[in-house]
Amino acid sequence: MTDWINFPAAASGAGRAASAPDRAGVVRWLWFVAALVFAMVVVGGATRLTESGLSITEWKPVTGVIPPLSHADWLEAFEKYKQIPQYKELFPDMDLARFQTIFLWEWSHRLLGRLIGVVFALGFLYYLARGARRRG
Helix, strand or coil, rough: CCEEECCCCCCCCCCCCCHHHHHHHHHHHHCCCCCCHHHHHHHHHHHCCCCCCCCCCCCCCHHHCCCCCHHHHHHHHHHHHCCCHHHHHCCCCCCCHHHHHHHHHHHHHHHHHHHHHHHHHHHHHHHHHHHCCEEC
16 A cells, blocks of 8 residues: 655665555554544534634634633633624633633644644655655
């Protein structure tokens, strides 16, 4: 299944395929990425079923990695959530504890998305630097 991958050797054998451990590494990396994508589907389904998808009202790709840590931060995030139609139409009686639950589902979903991107990019760059290329 991995014979489509060709790794030129870094030194003298520039045209030779890489050893089995290099190929096995690519296979393990791709299976790990696939497992993360599967986890994303599961967490995304839970996020959808708990109607958590809009609980984070701002998209902060870098600083959004850290969820609210203090009670004041949670209250601020909750107040922002109260301004969107989802709260007003579906959950007007929601309390802070319920908000924290749905927020953490959405936060986990976004964090997993970031992780998938980083794992894929790092693996891709690593194997690209080692000379991985597609045959043909």
